[in-house]
Amino acid sequence: MNRFHKGQKIQIFKSSSDESWEPFMDSFVGLSGVITDPDTSINDPDALVEVSIEGKGTYRLPQDCIRPLDE
Amino acid sequence: MTETRCPVNRILSEIRSAMESGALNHPRVHRIAEQLEELIDDIAWGRAGSDHLPAIDELLQEWLGLGEEASGAALARQLSAGISANREVFESHVKTHNCATGDCVKLAPAPCQMTCPAGIDVPTYLALIGQGKDAEAVAVIRRDNPLPWVCGLVCTRPCEFMCVRARIDTPIAIKSLKAFAAERAMSVGSYVNPPQEPPKGRKVCVIGAGPGGLSAAYYLALKGYTVRVIEALPMAGGMLMVGIPRYRLPREVIDREVALIESLGVEFRYNTRFGSDVTLDQLRKEGFEAFFFAIGAHNAYKLGIPGEDDFPQVIDAISLLKRVALGERHKPGESVIVIGGGNVAIDAARTCLRLGCQSVTIAYRRTRVEMPADVEEVEQAEEEGVHFAFLTIPKQITGKDGKITGLECVRAQLIQKPGSKRKSPVPILGGEFVMPADTIVAAIGQRVDYQALEQVDGLEWTRRDTIKVNTATMATSREGIFAAGDAVTGPATVIEAIGGGKRAALAIDRYLQGIPQPELPPVPVRRGRVEWTEVPASTKMVLKRPEMPLLTIDRRRTTFQQVELGFSENQVREEARRCLRCDICRRCGKCVEVCRDHMGIDALKLGYMDFEHPSETDFRRTEEKCIACGACAANCPNDAMQIIDRGDERILSLCGTILNRQKLVLCSNCGKVIGPQRYLDFIRKRVDDIGRLPEGQMLCEVCARNQSAKLHTDSMPV
Numbered sequence: 001m002n003r004f005h006k007g008q009k010i011q012i013f014k015s016s017s018d019e020s021w022e023p024f025m026d027s028f029v030g031l032s033g034v035i036t037d038p039d040t041s042i043n044d045p046d047a048l049v050e051v052s053i054e055g056k057g058t059y060r061l062p063q064d065c066i067r068p069l070d071e
Numbered sequence: 072m073t074e075t076r077c078p079v080n081r082i083l084s085e086i087r088s089a090m091e092s093g094a095l096n097h098p099r100v101h102r103i104a105e106q107l108e109e110l111i112d113d114i115a116w117g118r119a120g121s122d123h124l125p126a127i128d129e130l131l132q133e134w135l136g137l138g139e140e141a142s143g144a145a146l147a148r149q150l151s152a153g154i155s156a157n158r159e160v161f162e163s164h165v166k167t168h169n170c171a172t173g174d175c176v177k178l179a180p181a182p183c184q185m186t187c188p189a190g191i192d193v194p195t196y197l198a199l200i201g202q203g204k205d206a207e208a209v210a211v212i213r214r215d216n217p218l219p220w221v222c223g224l225v226c227t228r229p230c231e232f233m234c235v236r237a238r239i240d241t242p243i244a245i246k247s248l249k250a251f252a253a254e255r256a257m258s259v260g261s262y263v264n265p266p267q268e269p270p271k272g273r274k275v276c277v278i279g280a281g282p283g284g285l286s287a288a289y290y291l292a293l294k295g296y297t298v299r300v301i302e303a304l305p306m307a308g309g310m311l312m313v314g315i316p317r318y319r320l321p322r323e324v325i326d327r328e329v330a331l332i333e334s335l336g337v338e339f340r341y342n343t344r345f346g347s348d349v350t351l352d353q354l355r356k357e358g359f360e361a362f363f364f365a366i367g368a369h370n371a372y373k374l375g376i377p378g379e380d381d382f383p384q385v386i387d388a389i390s391l392l393k394r395v396a397l398g399e400r401h402k403p404g405e406s407v408i409v410i411g412g413g414n415v416a417i418d419a420a421r422t423c424l425r426l427g428c429q430s431v432t433i434a435y436r437r438t439r440v441e442m443p444a445d446v447e448e449v450e451q452a453e454e455e456g457v458h459f460a461f462l463t464i465p466k467q468i469t470g471k472d473g474k475i476t477g478l479e480c481v482r483a484q485l486i487q488k489p490g491s492k493r494k495s496p497v498p499i500l501g502g503e504f505v506m507p508a509d510t511i512v513a514a515i516g517q518r519v520d521y522q523a524l525e526q527v528d529g530l531e532w533t534r535r536d537t538i539k540v541n542t543a544t545m546a547t548s549r550e551g552i553f554a555a556g557d558a559v560t561g562p563a564t565v566i567e568a569i570g571g572g573k574r575a576a577l578a579i580d581r582y583l584q585g586i587p588q589p590e591l592p593p594v595p596v597r598r599g600r601v602e603w604t605e606v607p608a609s610t611k612m613v614l615k616r617p618e619m620p621l622l623t624i625d626r627r628r629t630t631f632q633q634v635e636l637g638f639s640e641n642q643v644r645e646e647a648r649r650c651l652r653c654d655i656c657r658r659c660g661k662c663v664e665v666c667r668d669h670m671g672i673d674a675l676k677l678g679y680m681d682f683e684h685p686s687e688t689d690f691r692r693t694e695e696k697c698i699a700c701g702a703c704a705a706n707c708p709n710d711a712m713q714i715i716d717r718g719d720e721r722i723l724s725l726c727g728t729i730l731n732r733q734k735l736v737l738c739s740n741c742g743k744v745i746g747p748q749r750y751l752d753f754i755r756k757r758v759d760d761i762g763r764l765p766e767g768q769m770l771c772e773v774c775a776r777n778q779s780a781k782l783h784t785d786s787m788p789v
Contacts, residue, residue: 005440007232009683019533022542024591032683036229037184037441037564047536048561052186052233054682057594059542060560060567069683 002068004049008035010067012053019050025061028053032069077174078157079164082150083111087145097142098269099103103134104143106586107150115175118543118591119165126587127154139228149701160376180595181653183230183245187284190595191215193230193245194654196252198494198601205252206261211598214574216569217332218282220257220324223250224635225315227445229562235653238679239688241616251643257327268295273583276301276359276448278345281309282565283365283556286572287579291363292335294580299359299511300337303344305397310365310557311565314394314415316422346523348624361551361579364524364538365572368517368557374410378468379513384475385468388419388514395422402426406509409433410465411514412442417449419512420457422627428749432458432506434465436483436496451634456626460506468511477505515636517562527552528567537561544588545571545576553579553651571716574679596656603727606648611728613648617642651679652726656711658682662703662725670702675730693730696751699723721747740773740778 004010015021021058036058037050048060077769086108090408095101110127113119116585127353131154134147151390152587164170177467183193186676199208204559212219225248234242275291277284279304288298299483306312308325333339337668343349345366355364371387384404388411391403407428412435423431442449453459460480465496467479482502485494490504522533531539540555554573557563576591620636621627625635639645657678667673674696678686701714701722714723716735723731733747745751771776 006443006446019539020535024543034232035231037227037567039305046535050188050229050563050567052182052229054182054186057185057190058188058567059590059592068525069762 002065004035004038004063004068006035006038008067009033010035010051010066011047011069012051012061013064013067014034014065016062016065018058018064021065025059028056028059031056036067077115077149077170078153078160079111079115079170081147082153082157083108083115083155085146086111086148087278088262089143089574094103095143097137099137100134100142103130106130106584109581110586112217112596113589114161114164115170116591116594117164117638118589118593119592120587121165121237123165124158124161145411148253158298175454180597182233182235183243183322183653184595184597186233187215187595188214188228188229188564188567188574190593191230192595192598192654194652195597195599195601195691196645196648197245197248197650198603198652199361200248200252201604201644201650202601203644206263207254208249209262212253214598215573215595217286218328218565218569219249220328220610221255221282221320222245222569223253223312223568224324224633225311225320229564229566233749234650235658235679236649238682238685239612244616244619244646247635248643248646251638251640252397254637255640262331265293267335270297271295271583272299274299274357274359275361275363275579275583276354277363277365277672278366279309279367279556279558280304280329280339280341280369280664281365281556281568283313283367283558283568283572283575284309284363285329286366286569287553287555287576288337289332289335289580290573290576291473292332292337294576296583298337299348301305301342301343301345302339305341307339307341309365310369314389314398314418316395316418318421318627318634319418322634335437344523344524351527361583362555363572363575363579364547364552364558365556366520366523366558368519368537368562370518370519370520371513372516374465374511374513374515375467376467378470378475381585382468382473382475382511384510386396386510386512388415388516391419391512392422395426400426402428403512404475404508404512405429406508407431407510407512408460408506408508409512409514410478411435411516412444413444413516414444414448414511416514417444417452417482419514421452421455423510423512424455424457425631427629428510429522430458431456432434432508433465434460434478434480435505437485438462441571449655451621451627454624458567460583462496464496465501469505475509475511477507478511479503479505483622496685504660507560508741517557517746519558535561538539543574543592544581545591546577546578546582546588551582553582580596603652603655603677604648605724605727605729607729608693609648611690614645616649617646627737651728652711655709655726657709659708661708662712665702665706666697670698670700672696672698672700674698675703677725690725690728690730695734697723697731697733698748699731699733699747716744721750723733736769738774739769743771743773 011032031053033051033053035043050056051061095104131151181194196208196211228246230245231242232489236243274297277288277300278505280300290299291298292340301380307329371389407423409416420431420433462483464481464483466481483496486497487494524599529549533539538559540559553575556568569632622634630723660680663675666675674693676689676692679688704712704714719735720734735744738745
């Protein structure tokens with residue numbers, strides 16, 4: 001799997017233990033979305049990526065809870 | 072009788088109607104109504120906490136306590152009774168985040184609006200632009216984003232990635248349409264600020280005049296707060312001004328939009344650095360009650376390779392862009408290598424070309440596909456003559472006599488390492504080579520200058536060296552201090568900073584008013600339901616996204632003139648007509664289902680309605696099979712699908728897209744409309760055995776019944 005790229009369809013498949021994961025984000029698990037901004041400058045697997053989740057809005061999420069839908 | 076409409080939604084509508092009618096003109100009542108609206112809106116969207124209902128009760132008591140003289144006393148009693156009678160429903164909304172009737176999601180924003188980090192009501196302003204109402208469109212945008220012109224030129228446009236139209240062909244050019252509307256409205260003088268609330272006499276300090284700070288300042292000023300913005304640079308704009316080159320964003324665009332914010336009474340103090348020129352204690356003594364930090368991420372990461380600190384010709388991209396933005400136009404060298412793959416790397420490379428550098432190469436450790444930079448920016452850079460060296464890992468900067476001679480690199484390949492799901496660049500054995508250069512520009516990312524905030528005791532930081540906040544409110548660990556923008560997200564987008572600034576402004580207002588904060592980030596708010604424009608199905612399919620006209624390549628290589636020249640007015644109005652109006656159609660698919668499974672017709676080819684597996688869409692195909700029965704329209708929960716009789720035609724439309732027109736057949740006896748021929752044929756097939764009319768006769772139900780009864784009487788034996 002390559003790093004995430006803009007426009008990629010993804011799914012939030014689990015919650016994350018990352019400090020940036022907030023309790024309300026548990027309701028995102030199982031939902032689909034699109035990557036709208038991967039890490040902007042550095043290819044860092046630890047960077048937060050911007051994801052637009054269908055019906056929920058746009059959030060920066062850690063990458064360990066996201067998997068691509070189309071690969 | 073059981074109430075079929077959600078009481079939360081109904082009561083919210085009652086408050087909003089009363090506010091919009093201007094009936095609540097008593098200042099205290101108006102303030103109470105606004106706060107009630109915010110709190111009930113939280114409940115409707117599942118963002119409320121346990122203190123919301125008690126706070127609503129208190130506000131209603133305060134309102135009722137004002138007596139009959141205050142405006143809306145009857146409404147207060149009505150609201151109080153309504154909430155008491157439906158207490159369980161309100162509590163259920165708070166606890167389960169569920170609306171049994173579905174009303175509270177019926178007006179769910181379109182995907183583009185939901186995607187926008189600032190929550191701009193995209194379909195509404197696109198519809199207004201389509202109608203030529205540019206100033207109204209700008210007013211809609213500014214409900215959620217005070218910098219429409221800036222964003223029209225530099226936004227990363229996440230909205231376009233979620234645009235449903237892209238499931239058919241290409242997304243709507245949302246960004247460029249916004250730029251056109253803002254420029255036109257500014258040009259004709261109709262770009263104005265909305266009315267401000269009366270002064271509250273309370274002071275808020277914004278630290279940083281970048282997009283996040285400007286956004287917070289604007290919304291706080293509109294709410295009547297006294298706002299002072301402290302900025303270390305000599306002008307406003309932050310990264311907009313010193314991080315984005317002028318060929319993408321002319322300075323005048325920033326200046327004009329900042330001037331509008333300034334005209335709201337916002338005070339800007341330039342060349343003032345927080346921490347050294349002014350401190351938190353000093354500001355508190357001056358009477359500031361809340362603080363908003365939007366200091367950005369202006370410090371560059373170092374490359375971490377040998378030679379980096381040995382030569383003055385190694386510069387970071389942010390410093391280079393800043394110097395050029397502030398007026399220094401000397402070329403850094405003749406042969407430049409920019410290391411990085413993001414938008415900053417592209418901006419630095421294109422800036423070097425414009426400064427007169429002979430050769431500019433971007434060295435990136437992965438391939439073109441993995442570049443985080445905007446595809447259009449990469450293409451434009453290539454057109455201008457920027458070279459790309461992919462799968463190139465910098466190893467060492469070499470030189471002599473204090474001057475760089477080259478960059479030692481290693482060729483890489485992308486390999487999936489054991490235990491990792493992603494491919495990483497791995498050096499190829501023996502793949503070393505030297506790229507000749509006299510200047511190296513590092514563009515591998517930025518971080519927050521946290522030293523500026525060291526004096527703020529108790530401010531918590533994340534392990535990513537960003538300010539830790541509650542993302543629902545942007546509140547930091549210190550009471551009364553809020554933060555947003557790159558200082559919170561790390562280097563991110565302009566629109567995220569703007570959205571964060573607005574969210575913080577709303578939270579600061581609640582903090583200073585003493586009303587409870589939401590537990591979830593706010594859901595974007597619909598700003599209207601603008602009438603759709605009728606477009607024939609064939610036009611809807613045939614219209615194509617226009618190509619952006621660009622400055623000539625010679626000027627692009629030599630000057631800082633704006634590269635994107637903007638669409639023509641005709642292109643803009645046509646492009647707006649491509650919008651599918653997802654603010655009205657929720658793409659629930661009931662129309663398709665009813666037509667296919669219940670009526671057995673299958674006339675709707677609307678594959679775009681499926682997010683995960685979109686199939687073919689062709690609005691033109693409906694006309695071939697549709698019998699204009701209206702079953703789809705009757706089952707549409709949002710009145711997006713409509714069937715109407717106009718003149719001698721029956722017209723089926725989806726959000727204004729005319730899917731089918733059928734000539735109407737009239738009753739040959741009384742002249743009443745009985746439907747299109749296809750529909751009558753469909754019905755006749757099903758009732759053929761029940762009663763047959765004389766050949767060539769078309770009768771309405773009443774006339775058919777009368778005739779049938781007459782025949783029956785005539786033929787009955789006496």
